[in-house]
Amino acid sequence: MTIISGSELWNIIILVGAVQGFILSVLLFFRKQPGKVSNRLLASLIFLLALACCNLYITESGLYEDYVFVQILQQVFPFIIIMPIGPLIYFYIQSLVNSDFRMNAIRYRHFYPVIIDLVPRLLVWIFLAGLLIGIFQIEEGPEWGDFIDSYNTYSDIPRWLSITLYVLVTKRFLTNLSEEKQNTSDSDSLTQARIRWIHQFLHAFLAFQVIWFIFLVPYIIPSTRGYLLDNMSYYPIYIPLAILIYWLAFKGYLHTQLISSETVTIQFPLSSGPQQIPASTLSFPREEAAAYIGSLKKAMQEDKLYLEPSLNVQAVSNHTHIPPKTISYILNNYEKKSFNEFVNEYRIAEVKRRLVEKANEHLTISGIALDCGFNSQATFQRAFKSAVGVSPKEYLSLQPQKSA
Numbered sequence: 001m002t003i004i005s006g007s008e009l010w011n012i013i014i015l016v017g018a019v020q021g022f023i024l025s026v027l028l029f030f031r032k033q034p035g036k037v038s039n040r041l042l043a044s045l046i047f048l049l050a051l052a053c054c055n056l057y058i059t060e061s062g063l064y065e066d067y068v069f070v071q072i073l074q075q076v077f078p079f080i081i082i083m084p085i086g087p088l089i090y091f092y093i094q095s096l097v098n099s100d101f102r103m104n105a106i107r108y109r110h111f112y113p114v115i116i117d118l119v120p121r122l123l124v125w126i127f128l129a130g131l132l133i134g135i136f137q138i139e140e141g142p143e144w145g146d147f148i149d150s151y152n153t154y155s156d157i158p159r160w161l162s163i164t165l166y167v168l169v170t171k172r173f174l175t176n177l178s179e180e181k182q183n184t185s186d187s188d189s190l191t192q193a194r195i196r197w198i199h200q201f202l203h204a205f206l207a208f209q210v211i212w213f214i215f216l217v218p219y220i221i222p223s224t225r226g227y228l229l230d231n232m233s234y235y236p237i238y239i240p241l242a243i244l245i246y247w248l249a250f251k252g253y254l255h256t257q258l259i260s261s262e263t264v265t266i267q268f269p270l271s272s273g274p275q276q277i278p279a280s281t282l283s284f285p286r287e288e289a290a291a292y293i294g295s296l297k298k299a300m301q302e303d304k305l306y307l308e309p310s311l312n313v314q315a316v317s318n319h320t321h322i323p324p325k326t327i328s329y330i331l332n333n334y335e336k337k338s339f340n341e342f343v344n345e346y347r348i349a350e351v352k353r354r355l356v357e358k359a360n361e362h363l364t365i366s367g368i369a370l371d372c373g374f375n376s377q378a379t380f381q382r383a384f385k386s387a388v389g390v391s392p393k394e395y396l397s398l399q400p401q402k403s404a
Helices: 006-029 036-060 068-076 085-097 105-133 138-154 156-184 192-220 222-232 235-261 286-301 313-320 324-333 339-355 365-371 377-388 392-397
Strands: 263-266 275-278
Touching: 006 036, 006 235, 036 068, 036 085, 036 235, 068 105, 085 105, 085 156, 085 192, 105 138, 105 156, 138 156, 138 192, 156 192, 156 377, 192 222, 192 235, 286 313, 286 324, 286 339, 313 324, 324 339, 339 365, 339 377, 339 392, 365 377, 365 392, 377 392
Parallel strands: none
Antiparallel strands: 263 275
16 A cells, blocks of 8 residues: 655645646636626636646656656746736726726736746746857856746745735725725625625635745745755645635636526516516617616706715615616616716716816815715715826816806
């Protein structure tokens, strides 16, 4: 009977985690609607974690010493790509809470720090190119290798900081969003299951960051690094990472199944009662949708419901006699915006109108915003800059002299 040693068991756990991560990341990435953007962001995140586990397995299992092509592959291919993980976490959560979320050029800038991960491999390519053209000598290889090893050690500091900061920023984003939804009571756009998954997701990464920090401190100190790696290698960080991959892969994939099966209750004018219809297949005739949209716009333009700070989907439903779920569905799928975005458009337009009126020059920008239906300064500033592209103060400075 063959007895598996401790290191062999750890290697098996890491290998299984990597393989599972690769398989499910592919399934998620190529999964069709709904949730295509969030699926691909989660798939990319899991893939990068699996790639890191694969790198350690190659090193610790003996493959690196046994096969020359594996040595070459590990030297020239960037297995450790960690800097994009923080932005992926942030944008994944945003895509879950905003059905209209899309990646754009500004958001892609968050991934520029990936150059920190690519530097070691770029140095290898530069050295190999220098060997070919005679600039460098093979005897210089160990010196380059020592520099790359040292760089890899200390580059873990910005990697840890990046993920930690993005997780904290994401939690702050959710806190602000929660406060905004409490003020508007617009809770229909997020199911309890999705909210629960979001919090579990963030807490899992926070727990992993704590484990990584405990490992990182002695790792970056020269006097303790040797003892740490000689006795435990990288297992204290990669075993939790493999477990995180198991959890993310299964829970994340099950969550996409849940999104696919979510239903919304729609009251059709000619139906005898509410109908449970899959959100992914529900649609309205264009004329019927236009009628609903017309009623919603009339409630804002003529009845000025947006001036009420506590306005929510139910209040608009009571005013227009359109079921709340119908309002959310119509706005999300025909106007391509959330309920809050729809209402805030009218509030922002009213703020812009009042800002240039001479009669209001004694009022502060915040005072005008509150009079126009915004319930907090932070919500107003965020909504205004998102819609207009500049802050309220910058917008005001660009306007001509106020009219009477």
